[in-house]
Amino acid sequence: MVKVGILGATGYAGSEIVRLLSQHGGVELSMLTSKSYAGQKMSDIYPALKGICDMVLEEAEPEVVAEKCDVVFTALPHGASKEVIPKLYALGLKVIDLSGDYRYNDPAVYEEWYKEAHSSPELLAESVYGMPELHRDDIKKTRLVGNPGCYTTCSILGLAPLLAAGVVEEKNIIIDAKSGVSGAGRGLAQAFHFCECTESMKAYKVATHRHTSEIEQELSLLAGSDIKLSFTPHLVPMKRGIYATIYANLKEPKSKEELMKLYHTFYDNEPFIRLHDQGVPESNFVSGSNFVDIGLCVDERLNRVIVISTIDNLVKGAAGQAIQNMNLLCGFPETQGLSGAGFYL
Amino acid sequence: MVKVGILGATGYAGSEIVRLLSQHGGVELSMLTSKSYAGQKMSDIYPALKGICDMVLEEAEPEVVAEKCDVVFTALPHGASKEVIPKLYALGLKVIDLSGDYRYNDPAVYEEWYKEAHSSPELLAESVYGMPELHRDDIKKTRLVGNPGCYTTCSILGLAPLLAAGVVEEKNIIIDAKSGVSGAGRGLAQAFHFCECTESMKAYKVATHRHTSEIEQELSLLAGSDIKLSFTPHLVPMKRGIYATIYANLKEPKSKEELMKLYHTFYDNEPFIRLHDQGVPESNFVSGSNFVDIGLCVDERLNRVIVISTIDNLVKGAAGQAIQNMNLLCGFPETQGLSGAGFYL
Amino acid sequence: MVKVGILGATGYAGSEIVRLLSQHGGVELSMLTSKSYAGQKMSDIYPALKGICDMVLEEAEPEVVAEKCDVVFTALPHGASKEVIPKLYALGLKVIDLSGDYRYNDPAVYEEWYKEAHSSPELLAESVYGMPELHRDDIKKTRLVGNPGCYTTCSILGLAPLLAAGVVEEKNIIIDAKSGVSGAGRGLAQAFHFCECTESMKAYKVATHRHTSEIEQELSLLAGSDIKLSFTPHLVPMKRGIYATIYANLKEPKSKEELMKLYHTFYDNEPFIRLHDQGVPESNFVSGSNFVDIGLCVDERLNRVIVISTIDNLVKGAAGQAIQNMNLLCGFPETQGLSGAGFYL
Amino acid sequence: MVKVGILGATGYAGSEIVRLLSQHGGVELSMLTSKSYAGQKMSDIYPALKGICDMVLEEAEPEVVAEKCDVVFTALPHGASKEVIPKLYALGLKVIDLSGDYRYNDPAVYEEWYKEAHSSPELLAESVYGMPELHRDDIKKTRLVGNPGCYTTCSILGLAPLLAAGVVEEKNIIIDAKSGVSGAGRGLAQAFHFCECTESMKAYKVATHRHTSEIEQELSLLAGSDIKLSFTPHLVPMKRGIYATIYANLKEPKSKEELMKLYHTFYDNEPFIRLHDQGVPESNFVSGSNFVDIGLCVDERLNRVIVISTIDNLVKGAAGQAIQNMNLLCGFPETQGLSGAGFYL
Secondary structure: OEEEEEEOOOOHHHHHHHHHHOOOOOEEEEEEEOOOOOOOEHHHHOHHHOOOOOOEOEOOOHHHHHHHOOEEEEOOOOOHHHHHHHHHHHOOOEEEEOOOOOOOOOHHHHHHHHOOOOOOHHHHOOOEEOOHHHHHHHHHHOOEEEOOOHHHHHHHHHHHHHHHHOOEOOOOOEEEEEEOHHHHOOOOOHHHEHHHHOOOOEEOOOOOOOHHHHHHHHHHHHHOOOOOOEEEEEEOOOOOOEEEEEEEEEOOOOOHHHHHHHHHHHHOOOOOEEEOOOOOOEHHHOOOOOOEEEEEEEEOOOOEEEEEEEEOOOHHHHHHHHHHHHHHHHOOOOOOOOOOOOOOO | OEEEEEEOOOOHHHHHHHHHHOOOOOEEEEEEEOOOOOOOEHHHHOHHHOOOOOOEOEOOOHHHHHHHOOEEEEOOOOOHHHHHHHHHHHOOOEEEEOOOOOOOOOHHHHHHHHOOOOOOHHHHOOOEEOOHHHHHHHHHHOOEEEOOOHHHHHHHHHHHHHHHHOOEOOOOOEEEEEEOHHHHOOOOOHHHEHHHHOOOOEEOOOOOOOHHHHHHHHHHHHHOOOOOOEEEEEEOOOOOOEEEEEEEEEOOOOOHHHHHHHHHHHHOOOOOEEEOOOOOOEHHHOOOOOOEEEEEEEEOOOOEEEEEEEEOOOHHHHHHHHHHHHHHHHOOOOOOOOOOOOOOO | OEEEEEEOOOOHHHHHHHHHHOOOOOEEEEEEEOOOOOOOEHHHHOHHHOOOOOOEOEOOOHHHHHHHOOEEEEOOOOOHHHHHHHHHHHOOOEEEEOOOOOOOOOHHHHHHHHOOOOOOHHHHOOOEEOOHHHHHHHHHHOOEEEOOOHHHHHHHHHHHHHHHHOOEOOOOOEEEEEEOHHHHOOOOOHHHEHHHHOOOOEEOOOOOOOHHHHHHHHHHHHHOOOOOOEEEEEEOOOOOOEEEEEEEEEOOOOOHHHHHHHHHHHHOOOOOEEEOOOOOOEHHHOOOOOOEEEEEEEEOOOOEEEEEEEEOOOHHHHHHHHHHHHHHHHOOOOOOOOOOOOOOO | OEEEEEEOOOOHHHHHHHHHHOOOOOEEEEEEEOOOOOOOEHHHHOHHHOOOOOOEOEOOOHHHHHHHOOEEEEOOOOOHHHHHHHHHHHOOOEEEEOOOOOOOOOHHHHHHHHOOOOOOHHHHOOOEEOOHHHHHHHHHHOOEEEOOOHHHHHHHHHHHHHHHHOOEOOOOOEEEEEEOHHHHOOOOOHHHEHHHHOOOOEEOOOOOOOHHHHHHHHHHHHHOOOOOOEEEEEEOOOOOOEEEEEEEEEOOOOOHHHHHHHHHHHHOOOOOEEEOOOOOOEHHHOOOOOOEEEEEEEEOOOOEEEEEEEEOOOHHHHHHHHHHHHHHHHOOOOOOOOOOOOOOO
16 A cells, blocks of 8 residues: 655645545555644544544654655645655655646746745756646656646646647637636635625636646647737636636637547547537536546637636646546556546536 | 506516516506416515515506506517517507517628527617617617617626727637526526536537627627627526626737726716726626626736626616616616615625 | 714624615715724725715724714624623614624523623613514614514514414424524634535534524513523525524414414514415525515424524614614604515525 | 446436446446436436446336346336336346335325325335335345435434434424435426525425325334424525434433433444534535434423434435445445545535
């Protein structure tokens, strides 16, 4: 059994890793850490896990983590990751980081969007962007994965085949993305009070959200040129889900069938991509599962393609993709523990 | 007291007219018609209206309607409007139609999007598009108003100042719109079952929704040229609200302040337009009210403006705007019965 | 115009008073106070009120309040009311207090349930329990109203006719009550995070909720004997609404019709009580309105009556009833500003 | 591999069986039937199951079912079960019926509550009430299980230890139960339209719901005397969950600890019962899982115990319990395929 630790286990991503790993079969949870809840049981904080995971939460030095664990998920608040990861990495652990700290190829991009210098640029050079559909081979060889953000996973995978094939204009790509509230995490704020969330929606961080830079990095690699695009996040009154509506202008007229063929070629061996040849997916087709559901329409009047891409932000957008990366890092079948149906209801 | 009839009173728009008129003060409800519920009381169908409106629903011939009413709201299923309105109009009534039948200047556009010939093109020539912010003077002079759709009201008013000022490119305008479920009406369908709506969202009628043609008609008039744009409707799990995120490329760089100034000039005498100089509105800022809340951001990296526009689909997107039109048609102050605060909670 | 102040205007009850008074017509808002938001505009905190109430929030000494206002609503956090109200009262103001501080006839009951001595028992002797259906004449004569709680209003009015008529046993009365989340107020807590509220429900403060004591006080007065009962509050995932399911054993067999007749006799002159002779009400029949909707069933197998009573916790359960009391205190028609339909949708 | 058929696979219970069995490991789905959707794929109706279950739905005669399957779940509309089950049983199949048809010991009780004669009383004599916690040994020996209703499972298991121990009065037991909307099934009705469900709640079938008779049957067996009680179902705006608040009068004063001890003795070997020694459970502690979470409070003022019991109506209240019964019938470990954590988020 591979011994697994989760640092920051009581956030929504952390608790989702616990939920999913309880059905994995190849790993043993050896350590859960939490600053705020150390000394309490995981199932005190998440009573849904009573009888499933009653481990006591700890505060632990990196050395202790390294003693008890083979692989570690860091689901820490922004900033905390950067501090602890170099130590964990130096101690020989495999690390899957759910923050933005190790997702960039270029420290300058990090600096531009996070407004601070990167404290361990040498590690950034070793880390791999943990999107198996694009970087599977590199992930298998690394010990440090920068697990992608939820908006980015949904957006990049929705657009990748079009940019790889070079069929859309590089300008005028627009991603209008909608997220369930769990994407904002478990922290308290007036905006996440039930009475102010339910029956309402809003855009936020318009033209300034950090995930824009991740999307641009990966799409530029695929396109072989510098992509700049609009990304607008919205909060909608549901718990889970990312739903991206993506607009791009076709260089030459293409039918829906021609474009779907590109997607099939690009994705047909991927275990978690489901293509909708008919219609477009709804967000709860993927709730609770690691699937990415993609459909598209062509607007012939405007020579524009509209792609719909949807994931569960907590699964493929966080915990599930992290476990997919763990499977690759540790030699498990890539889908182990992730093959279950979601919960439509 | 002006005598008012509502044909098709038991749909969501009809019931909302009843709710709002109960506080108007200048009108008397003289007739409510319903095919399915004739003989029952309005408050049997909507018990929230018990003690507020206990009128008995009728089925009535146009002649009877004309006898009892001065002005009529037609909130009928698509197709039914076109049949009855020519008779009501010929009988001298003032008519505010909530269907799409009398919203077009050009019968050919109607035909293209509704896939049938218009049966009374001569009336189409007399009807006025009932958006007071753009056609106030014409509305005052007509007896037949084509009350705009919910998506269209939100989209057109969000974009009007930019197109009137000629500061954005005519190509690459994209409207990504999200609607609460009441926009789909009271009819039953699997898609509107609570269990399949809640905690989920989806796009629908991508690149084919009829409201596109209304938006293009009005924006082309404002721009003085032929506008074609992308309009994508989505269903989100809330009862009320339209939330439009609108993208347009600036011809020349402009700051947010410059653009807001255009909006202030265009709208500062409008009683129902609220401009957000700071931040962007949320959909429940307008729930239950006739307000249109608008904010915008400029993405300097891309020389693109992103406008957020939001209304309550049942009020400014249907019943409220219809009453605003009635006020203009009947000589009431334009805001009468519509000045209340919405319900944030 | 009567000059009105609201102390603690930015809580949910305070903001609802502002919303309702904006349509009242007989009063002028002269002062809104807030400790946390002093210096900001009411519409900065509640943008739904933009253009409706843009007053600046203040912090103010009682003397200043007394200068500017004729009548004051105190919607302060528990404890704060008791401190400021004696001063306001001494300065000659009419005061409607939305806390629990002035709802009791007997300071010992307050002490038992609030676990502290009452600091102004002499005022408790002058204050009137602000439920017009039971104490209308006394309210007209007082200057200090203890505005009832939301659970209590719904429960007492649901049971009053049965206890006044002496047809149910005094033992074995059970009130199983469900509340929307706004009943918990605007404060932040993990339990009110959208993700932990939506799609879930729970009981809380079982057998220990303070509103039990208010209910027992008023029902004992009606019954002429000492009533002790079970009251269980629950949180359900909706914004507004109290829904009480009430069980009582009949002394002698009675038909539903006989019992409804008691309710009609008791309530038929009441402007805000709506009796459902057929079926039982749903909670959104009253959303946004000051109505109390009541229905009942008789279980002949068990000789038990089950009463359903429902109100909007923010209106009849707080702000609306407070305004109803203000109308009585100030000589307005009792229903002024409160006659509107709620919003079913 | 045991070959499994599901008759009526496209209802909510049927689709949940498919979801859960996809992770079971010991069975093979051999047949899914549907009258309305025959010829379509299961994943056309539930796209969440795309790639998980793409079987084609069939219409099939009992003989064909018997050829292809070892065990059959019947999740048919009421009435349809009674017709087909005698044939399936005669053909040697193991049958787990999710309707009410085979839940009763006494055909007269069925007749009283279902207002029709039972058509196969001889089978009723052979069928076992499928609640493993009460009838495990009998279930192992039968070939026909009447799978309990959702309300009943939650209510009976909440009360069983008290009645078995004889510590509560037999009169004045009151079960106030709240259900998510999926309990009403996938069929369309105005009451389940999103706009009329969300933000609202209601009681229904007060004092007349059929599940009352199931609860009384099982509790009478446990008590050894004839129990009659109040059961009130409510609809609350969430997809899943049954939440029962149960009131019973103690014969003699007992502390919470004494009562919890009874529960521990009764349930401590049960794999799906979780007892909350502190506090009471919330409904989403069990969402998506087969757990029954139970807590209780003692009201010493009134000598009354209030028990909270909650389950997921689609899992322990339908599909999960049905699979638990299948495990017993087929010799699998009782928890196989059911040990996963639910989804708190």
